[in-house]
Amino acid sequence: xxxxxxxxxxxxxxxxxxxxxxxxxxxxxxxxxxxxxxxxxxxxxxxxxxxxxxxxxxxxxxxxxxxxxxxxxxxxxxxxxxxxxxxxxxxxxxxxxxxxxxxxxxxxxxxxxxxxxxxxxxxxxxxxxxxxxxxxxxxxxxxxxxxxxxxxxxxxxxxxxxxxxxxxxxxxxxxxxxxxxxxxxxxxxxxxxxxxxxxxxxxxxxxxxxxxxxxxxxxxxxxxxxxxxxxxxxxxxxxxxxxxxxxxxxxxxxxxxxxx
Numbered sequence: 299x300x301x302x303x304x305x306x307x308x309x310x311x312x313x314x315x316x317x318x319x320x321x322x323x324x325x326x327x328x329x330x331x332x333x334x335x336x337x338x339x340x341x342x343x344x345x346x347x348x349x350x351x352x353x354x355x356x357x358x359x360x361x362x363x364x365x366x367x368x369x370x371x372x373x374x375x376x377x378x379x380x381x382x383x384x385x386x387x388x389x390x391x392x393x394x395x396x397x398x399x400x401x402x403x404x405x406x407x408x409x410x411x412x413x414x415x416x417x418x419x420x421x422x423x424x425x426x427x428x429x430x431x432x433x434x435x436x437x438x439x440x441x442x443x444x445x446x447x448x449x450x451x452x453x454x455x456x457x458x459x460x461x462x463x464x465x466x467x468x469x470x471x472x473x474x475x476x477x478x479x480x481x482x483x484x485x486x487x488x489x490x491x492x493x494x495x496x497x498x499x500x501x502x503x504x505x506x507x508x509x510x511x512x513x514x515x516x517x518x519x520x521x522x523x524x525x526x527x528x529x530x531x532x533x534x535x536x537x538x539x540x541x542x543x544x545x546x547x548x549x550x551x552x553x554x555x556x557x558x
Contacts, residue, residue, distance in 0.1 A: 309514055310488040311437035312412055312461040315348075317556040319538035321414060322346040323521050324365060326544040332372065333363045334396040335407065341544050342408060345557070350414040350520070350540050353401055355422040360384035361401045361429060367418065373398070380421060401426070405433055414463075414491070414518075414540075417443045417452070427455055436460060442491055446484070453486045463491045463518075473501060476509040489516040489537070494527070507535050525550050532556070 313319075325337025326344075333351055341349060352365040356379055369375040369382075375390035390398055405413070413435075417423050430439055436459040441452045446465030453462045464472065464487050472490055474481035490510050492501045502519055510517045518538035522528050528539055528550045541547040551557040 310461045312440050313488060313516055313537075316558045318532060318536070318551060319348050319516075319518065320346060320544075320547050320551060320557070321348045321350045321518065321520075321538055321540035322544050323350045323540040323542050325349060325351070327542040328523070328544075330372075330393050331396050332392070333365060333399070334392050335399045335404065336396050338404060338408060338411075342411065344544050344548060346544060346548075347410060348412050348414065348538070349404075349408070350416070351401070351404070352416040352418050353422045353426055354379040354418050355425050356384045356387050357381055358383045359421075359425055360387075361422060361425045362387060363399050363401050363404055365416075365418070380419060402429055402433070405429070405435055405438070412438045412440070414440045414442060417441060417445075417448055420445075420448060423448060423452060427452065427460075430456070430460070440489065449487070450484055458486075461488045463487055463489045469501070472509060472513075472515075473506060476503075476505040483513070487515060489518055491518040491520060491538075491540075494519060494522070494531070502531065502534065502536065504534055511535075522547075 322341035324332035326341045331337045338349055351363045353361050354364055355361055362379060368378050369390050372392050373390040374394050379387055440461040442463040443449045444466050446467035449462045449465050468484050469490060469492050471481040471483040494502050507517050516537035519531050519536050520540035522539050522541050523543045525546055528547060539547060548557055
């Protein structure tokens, strides 16, 4: 089964897609150029229109598309992004060659793309909401975070125009409900974005998908790189898959007639 959950289709324009949503995770991180304009260009060339990325704010409030709190792991520079000005961060190079992009630059370069944005630290939230307001990209951005308080605050500040997912607490509440147990689950999210398993405990199964769909929520699963795992999730009826291996996911969906 690969049909999109009918209850959630159209709930928010961000989710408008004719079949299972393929997300290029960090632009397709398998080639080592994660969260760079080069990675997103490659994904766009492969036919992707949904991109997953992360954001941190520099010391002077510029919003950088980057996963880690520090530059150390994937660039030729060092230091915490939140403690450095953009003038210094902008000199860092991923894999020694690609600059770090500002999220605003990515929104401009890829006007047809939709972005799943993981807000990695609290100082990035206000600049992100300001950017969405200034650019009028309410339909193109979904805000996520591991912090339930952060995504709840994003929804409260952005209102119904802003698409948000659940944080860890919301996912736990939904998982408990899928077991038939009482649990509080925040209203206002449009999707739930989860790993297949966490700490050895299965998160995504048929009951979880059914419970999410009953609340009008799409289920997007990260980060899935093996074709057999992709196929199993599609059989469960998930609504989106995030992958580092963009060609693999495209092939799996194409073989099922689900590549839009």
